[in-house]
Amino acid sequence: MARKSKEDAEETRKNIIDSAIELFLNKGVSSTTLNDIAENAGVTRGAIYWHFKDKTDILADIFSEVMNPIDTLAREIINDEAKTILDLKEHLKFVLKDIIFDKRKADIMSILLTRLDYSDQYKDFFNEHNVSHCKLLDATSIFFDKLQKKGTISTKFSARMIASSMHCFLSGLLTEHFRSEKDVMLKDHYGEYIEVFFAQIIN
Amino acid sequence: MARKSKEDAEETRKNIIDSAIELFLNKGVSSTTLNDIAENAGVTRGAIYWHFKDKTDILADIFSEVMNPIDTLAREIINDEAKTILDLKEHLKFVLKDIIFDKRKADIMSILLTRLDYSDQYKDFFNEHNVSHCKLLDATSIFFDKLQKKGTISTKFSARMIASSMHCFLSGLLTEHFRSEKDVMLKDHYGEYIEVFFAQIIN
DNA sequence: TGAAATATACATTCATGTATGTATATAATA
DNA sequence: TATTATATACATACATGAATGTATATTTCA
Numbered sequence: 396m397a398r399k400s401k402e403d404a405e406e407t408r409k410n411i412i413d414s415a416i417e418l419f420l421n422k423g424v425s426s427t428t429l430n431d432i433a434e435n436a437g438v439t440r441g442a443i444y445w446h447f448k449d450k451t452d453i454l455a456d457i458f459s460e461v462m463n464p465i466d467t468l469a470r471e472i473i474n475d476e477a478k479t480i481l482d483l484k485e486h487l488k489f490v491l492k493d494i495i496f497d498k499r500k501a502d503i504m505s506i507l508l509t510r511l512d513y514s515d516q517y518k519d520f521f522n523e524h525n526v527s528h529c530k531l532l533d534a535t536s537i538f539f540d541k542l543q544k545k546g547t548i549s550t551k552f553s554a555r556m557i558a559s560s561m562h563c564f565l566s567g568l569l570t571e572h573f574r575s576e577k578d579v580m581l582k583d584h585y586g587e588y589i590e591v592f593f594a595q596i597i598n
Numbered sequence: 599m600a601r602k603s604k605e606d607a608e609e610t611r612k613n614i615i616d617s618a619i620e621l622f623l624n625k626g627v628s629s630t631t632l633n634d635i636a637e638n639a640g641v642t643r644g645a646i647y648w649h650f651k652d653k654t655d656i657l658a659d660i661f662s663e664v665m666n667p668i669d670t671l672a673r674e675i676i677n678d679e680a681k682t683i684l685d686l687k688e689h690l691k692f693v694l695k696d697i698i699f700d701k702r703k704a705d706i707m708s709i710l711l712t713r714l715d716y717s718d719q720y721k722d723f724f725n726e727h728n729v730s731h732c733k734l735l736d737a738t739s740i741f742f743d744k745l746q747k748k749g750t751i752s753t754k755f756s757a758r759m760i761a762s763s764m765h766c767f768l769s770g771l772l773t774e775h776f777r778s779e780k781d782v783m784l785k786d787h788y789g790e791y792i793e794v795f796f797a798q799i800i801n
Numbered sequence: 802t803g804a805a806a807t808a809t810a811c812a813t814t815c816a817t818g819t820a821t822g823t824a825t826a827t828a829a830t831a
Numbered sequence: 832t833a834t835t836a837t838a839t840a841c842a843t844a845c846a847t848g849a850a851t852g853t854a855t856a857t858t859t860c861a
Contacts, residue, residue: 404806407807423628423717425629428851430849438808440852445805512626512627513712513777521777556794560794564766568770578762579766588759591759592767603840604840633816641841647817
């Protein structure tokens with residue numbers, strides 16, 4: 396085969412991306428070759444090199460697809476849409492739900508968090524992800540600080556400390572979920588996890 | 599050069615391991631070649647192949663060095679050394695401190711958590727690590743269950759839920775710490791993080 | 802007919818594994 | 832104790848395969 400219509404070309408492009416996602420998930424990014432991707436997509440490497448510069452370029456395309464959900468969350472908090480802890484909890488639950496049940500998003504986040512090792516060639520992706528994290532950290536710090544001044548939440552810990560804890564909790568929750576869905580019961584209890592974090596466990 | 603004394607051989611072996619750890623940390627496991635390791639250790643690949651079967655074998659050796667701290671923690675809880683939440687918190691703080699400040703342990707855990715992507719060739723390591731996690735999950739579940747029956751902690755959530763949350767929190771804490779030491783203030787506040795998790799944040 | 806969308810072919814690099822060479826530590830022996 | 836044999840601890844060289852990138856051929860749309 397050779398040249399196809401513009402729509403067909405767009406289709407092969409999508410096939411390549413889909414194949415890449417599938418393989419990245421199953422084999423990990425670094426051990427997936429362009430040949431693997433091509434075969435899985437039913438094309439040759441020629442097609443891949445037409446649409447993409449290299450493997451990193453494919454990855455960039457994949458990650459650009461979902462505006463980082465963490466980032467969205469940060470924006471909402473910055474935009475002052477959350478007034479109370481209850482609001483924040485609802486936001487968090489929504490974001491979790493969104494990431495977990497939107498298969499495409501889940502797959503992509505899973506690749507970022509568990510199928511990519513921290514090496515030079517992928518540094519940019521981690522940096523970008525880290526920027527989002529920092530944004531969220533700052534936003535929630537400010538948020539908790541406000542609540543502390545209002546007297547809504549305890550001042551036993553600094554706002555930043557609480558924000559950082561929350562952030563690590565969420566990160567760990569997702570990472571463990573993607574690492575082994577069986578052990579973390581996130582799908583059935585995502586709301587509860589959020590509640591646990593903010594609840595008083597001790598009587 | 600050629601044959602050296604048994605002590606010298608042991609030394610080169612250690613050099614190889616140290617070089618590997620250093621490079622795995624800096625470049626990630628998959629993009630580190632045996633040649634990189636050899637050069638960095640001041641030997642040739644011949645030396646590496648004398649001491650190890652392949653890269654995976656080096657990794658296995660590295661991981662076997664530290665008995666997984668998570669595992670140790672689980673054992674202590676199973677052995678009933680923790681009677682109260684206070685005990686548990688102290689245990690957790692100790693484990694955290696141990697992992698963070700023992701550079702060797704920190705490096706190795708960092709490799710496991712952030713420098714290794716989840717692919718077929720490394721599946722065994724993740725499995726082993728996961729077994730430890732499950733042990734800890736079971737142990738803490740039983741622990742929290744006891745405390746709930748005693749009435750020491752809230753019964754609003756299932757013991758397993760609380761255990762899983764704690765587990766994800768710890769995992770996230772370490773992972774984020776290793777990903778970027780700057781953003782997580784674990785070194786200066788490791789105790790506080792533990793306190794935050796068990797504290798009542800809401801007034 | 803020209804350019805777009807691929808396949809094909811090829812050149813190159815690179816990592817791995819293995820085979821072999823070699824010097825020497827160590828043990829056996831006399 | 833001196834000598835010899837052998838296993839050890841590497842270095843070197845090579846063979847191979849695999850992944851990549853690129854150049855070119857091929858088809859076909861527009």
